Amino acid sequence: MTAVVRTERLSKHYGAVTALAGVDFECRAGDVVGVLGLNGAGKSTLLRILAGELLPSSGRVQVGGVEPGVDSRAMRSRVGYLPEEPPLYREMRVRDYLGFVGALNGVPRNELPGRMALVAERVHVGDCLDRVIGELSMGYRKRVGIAQALLHEPDVVLLDEPVSSLDPAEIVGMRELVRSLGGRRTVFTSSHHLREVHETCDSILVLHEGELLAHGSQEELGVLAGRERIEVEVRGTPAEAASALPAGANVVHAADPGGGVSTLTLELSDVEREEVAAALVRGGFGVRRLEPVRSDLERVFLDLVRGEGGARTGGESGT
Amino acid sequence: MSAVLLIARRELRAAFAGLYGWAILALVLMLDGLFFNAYTLGSARPSSEVLSLFFYTNFGVTMAAAVFVTMRSFAAEREQRTLVLLLTSPAGDWQVVLGKYLGALGFVLCTVAAAAYIPVMVWLKGNLEWGQAAAGYLGIALAAAVCTAIGIFCSALAPNQLAAGVAAGFLVTLQVLFWLLSGISEPPLDGVFAAMDLYHEHFEPFQEGAVHLKTLVYAPTVSFLFLLFSVRVLQARRWR
Numbered sequence: 001m002t003a004v005v006r007t008e009r010l011s012k013h014y015g016a017v018t019a020l021a022g023v024d025f026e027c028r029a030g031d032v033v034g035v036l037g038l039n040g041a042g043k044s045t046l047l048r049i050l051a052g053e054l055l056p057s058s059g060r061v062q063v064g065g066v067e068p069g070v071d072s073r074a075m076r077s078r079v080g081y082l083p084e085e086p087p088l089y090r091e092m093r094v095r096d097y098l099g100f101v102g103a104l105n106g107v108p109r110n111e112l113p114g115r116m117a118l119v120a121e122r123v124h125v126g127d128c129l130d131r132v133i134g135e136l137s138m139g140y141r142k143r144v145g146i147a148q149a150l151l152h153e154p155d156v157v158l159l160d161e162p163v164s165s166l167d168p169a170e171i172v173g174m175r176e177l178v179r180s181l182g183g184r185r186t187v188f189t190s191s192h193h194l195r196e197v198h199e200t201c202d203s204i205l206v207l208h209e210g211e212l213l214a215h216g217s218q219e220e221l222g223v224l225a226g227r228e229r230i231e232v233e234v235r236g237t238p239a240e241a242a243s244a245l246p247a248g249a250n251v252v253h254a255a256d257p258g259g260g261v262s263t264l265t266l267e268l269s270d271v272e273r274e275e276v277a278a279a280l281v282r283g284g285f286g287v288r289r290l291e292p293v294r295s296d297l298e299r300v301f302l303d304l305v306r307g308e309g310g311a312r313t314g315g316e317s318g319t
Numbered sequence: 320m321s322a323v324l325l326i327a328r329r330e331l332r333a334a335f336a337g338l339y340g341w342a343i344l345a346l347v348l349m350l351d352g353l354f355f356n357a358y359t360l361g362s363a364r365p366s367s368e369v370l371s372l373f374f375y376t377n378f379g380v381t382m383a384a385a386v387f388v389t390m391r392s393f394a395a396e397r398e399q400r401t402l403v404l405l406l407t408s409p410a411g412d413w414q415v416v417l418g419k420y421l422g423a424l425g426f427v428l429c430t431v432a433a434a435a436y437i438p439v440m441v442w443l444k445g446n447l448e449w450g451q452a453a454a455g456y457l458g459i460a461l462a463a464a465v466c467t468a469i470g471i472f473c474s475a476l477a478p479n480q481l482a483a484g485v486a487a488g489f490l491v492t493l494q495v496l497f498w499l500l501s502g503i504s505e506p507p508l509d510g511v512f513a514a515m516d517l518y519h520e521h522f523e524p525f526q527e528g529a530v531h532l533k534t535l536v537y538a539p540t541v542s543f544l545f546l547l548f549s550v551r552v553l554q555a556r557r558w559r
Binding site: 054 | 329557
């Protein structure tokens with residue numbers, strides 16, 4: 001499938017500080033992509049470049065096949081952007097604000113009321129269209145911020161820390177909203193909250209000190225981090241089954257539910273699943289089930305960041 | 320509607336939506352009234368001299384208003400983190416600058432229009448020369464165009480509103496002090512400084528009712544240059 005967003009050796013320097021260093025990735029249409037990293041990892045800088053607010057120091061970026069150096073205005077028209085602090089004119093009413101942003105982004109005047117109603121319903125701000133923005137709660141402001149990013153129906157939506165400053169109920173709502181945006185358009189959502197990324201994203205970009213450590217689905221990142229986890233169900237006791245495992249397959253959890261069957265959770269390093277299955281069968285254990293375990297993102301992330309340089313772009317979910 | 324007009328209209332509405340715009344308008348009216356009272360009321364002067372004095376004081380008040388209005392323009396948007404909305408829209412940098420400029424200039428001209436009751440009083444109670452009034456207002460509009468462009472540039476460049484105001488105040492004052500500089504300079508600098516002076520060289524003839532072609536060239540040129548500098552500042556920020 002065609003890549004909607006593509007970067008090649010993308011770098012950005014603020015004076016002597018390197019915010020992004022040679023970032024390469026591609027994302028396909030409809031994906032919800034999590035941009036994960038610690039504070040100062042370069043998440044916001046990446047989104048600001050994709051939004052057209054900043055130009056890269058070197059390297060290339062394409063959004064919908066358009067590069068900012070060639071036609072930055074065309075690129076910006078394909079993108080909807082919500083910065084961490086929603087760019088809202090607090091003295092305006094929501095309806096006037098959305099009308100202004102829609103017109104600024106080239107939405108025809110006759111289509112504006114319909115689009116506004118549609119987006120307002122989608123992000124649940126229909127009940128506050130006639131309220132002054134300055135009087136809204138942070139949750140509503142974020143929603144209005146997303147509404148302005150969606151109004152011109154962009155191919156790519158960029159959300160920088162969309163759940164920051166929200167209360168728990170608002171976070172749940174925002175999570176559902178972000179998830180629902182995927183499919184028809186590519187969504188980038190940055191966060192240093194692992195749970196947000198875990199629950200909303202199809203693929204993940206892991207940034208650390210300006211470098212892209214990994215890119216892929218959560219499972220793929222688990223492999224990249226060097227420790228894939230699988231769960232096997234075998235006939236026999238856990239101790240007997242563990243003795244038949246090949247080197248590199250370490251038992252992290254064992255359960256004996258009874259009936260002569262055990263369940264082992266294994267962490268694999270330098271050994272393939274097929275080798276584990278073959279070793280168990282050779283040892284006389286009937287393998288009833290073997291499946292990968294969805295990696296714990298926190299563990300994967302910390303492995304990647306601590307082992308910086310060991311893992312690099314992998315999954316290429318978009319390609 | 321074009322992006323320029325959209326931005327200009329929003330700027331103008333924002334100026335009247337808050338206390339700030341109304342405070343500037345009230346200050347302008349107060350100062351114009353006080354000066355009019357101090358210089359002309361109670362003295363027996365010809366109408367043309369009264370009008371000339373009004374334009375003289377209104378020139379200074381309008382310059383100050385331009386500084387106060389434009390210091391918010393880009394600097395306030397940066398402080399409130401709303402500038403990103405314009406910079407990530409499909410509008411070009413020159414459209415953003417021009418929109419903000421026209422919005423601010425529109426507000427400054429509103430303050431000029433609000434003080435028009437003084438020439439109306441001259442017309443009602445004296446012998447108003449329409450040609451002098453038209454020339455005077457044209458001169459005020461041209462001076463406002465220059466000062467607003469300077470203010471927009473300072474607001475685009477400065478890190479905050481206060482710095483923008485101070486910088487714009489300095490540059491606008493410099494426009495008037497070029498006359499003094501020309502007096503203490505040797506040729507050919509004296510001629511250069513004199514030609515750059517906003518009041519004596521360019522505005523004074525207008526307040527007396529004379530329209531000078533050189534000012535019709537000077538004001539748009541200087542305005543254009545400062546707006547061009549403003550566009551360059553925005554472009555440079557994308558690269559920083």
